[in-house]
Amino acid sequence: MNPEPVVVLDNGGSSCKIGMAGASDPFRLFPNAVGRSKGERQSFVGDQIVGYPDASSLSLKRPFDRGYLVSWDVEKSVWWRAFKSMLQQQPQDCGLLMTEAPFNLPSIQTSTMQMVFEEYGFKSFLAMPAQPLSLLEWQAQQPSLPANTAGIGVVVDAGFSFTHAVPMCDGRLLPGAVRRINVGGKALTNYFKELVSYRSINMMEETYLVDNIKEQVCFVSTHLASDLTASRKGTHKLEYVLPDGVNERIGYARKPLAKGEHTEKNAKEQVLTLNNERFMVPEVLFQPTDIGLQQAGLPQAIVEAVEAAPTDLHPLLYSNVLCTGGCATCPGFQDRLYRELRALVPDDFEASASS
């Protein structure tokens, strides 16, 4: 008997990643949301949002709240679209492997299971946290690492809804040692939106656009003090040309123009001036007190997580810190984390990122 094909679905707070298990073809990535343009009835589901020509004033409705799946109304339509357009097989012939956040509540699990079997009719179903899977991938890439042979490591998952530091042993999560910071990409986007709206042009309605801008221009500062001084002089100044609805879909960033460079075309553009927001926003991950959240920053949360694990594992855990998630792709994230963690831990360790 052949085992049934398995659909792998990384059901994230901001985007869904779908693919077939064991298949060499790449997975598909699309927003996990239903979008709606202002003043129009039609709504856009999942990957339709990416192709929609007018990115401004697009408001998204997401099925997730605080990183947990709560709104099945929204999720249902996204899944139907995904399964119909991206899978060659019918759900009835497949199994489903889905990711979920650590400590998913039983009530949410029950409703998920109900949907998977009753609405879509999958043959089999498994939901598990994504972090052990990331570690598996990392093990496959670096099999010679001593911590990897034992399946030990800390996965730092800087996601959309929150950030987790997850220590693992033997490829399994150590549940008592997981630590969470309630800041993720969503809070960063909203914070960025707030700052930009106050200092430059009001963008409060344009979350989707601001999310894109954030991904393009933000970086993590490695030397905060020197970067701040530099940005006073305008070294980090950047102009972001907003989409005009005709030629540009999501706009682009450019260096500020010198006086003589302005052309007639430039006069019509709406430009967002960005300065220290570019690195002060991701800074929140390292110091949540900046936005008034009384929680430890990422390096300290990792230390807390490791300290909660059995003492024998500490050296190996510190030696294998793996960064994953959307916020970790921010340039400079890894360097900064290494630098701060280095100051906090006595052992030698390595920090590395993979998706």
Add this chain to the structure above:
Amino acid sequence: MERRSVRSRKVSKRIATVSAAERENVTHARLEALENDDAAGEGVVGDSDEEFLLEESDEEMEFGKRSKKSKGAKRKTRAMLEAERKGPLTFASLLEEAAASEDPMAKEVARMYSAAAAGPPEGAAPRRWCSVCGFAAPYKCVRCGSRFCTRKCYAVHMETRCLKFVG
């Protein structure tokens, strides 16, 4: 009954200050807001769908099919009305439910969830950034407690933000 001076309640806006508790409330509200989706569009979504349903049932009435009309009116079950009253489901309410439930498993998960939150920051004092320009801010507004760095930023703050989000 405690006797209070009338005067104390009529503090001029120029010297009114915001109490520490109120400042905390403001920070909390702000943190909540940071987790929001763009809520503005969402009310509209629900409304227009409803409109659509109503139109449909009107049409059916015109054809004189009474039985169908009553079916249309019944479309909203009690559970749906209940759900509408409660508004969208939030994770906080589910967590509360799990913590209060009889099921030991749900209770345990809720406990673990709360235990997993990273602790309060250690060592370094909170850094202070200017609420206007974002650079290091040595001063704070005596009225609302926001930080600012220069007189220029203070002027902007007084004009635009001071006490705006409180009252």
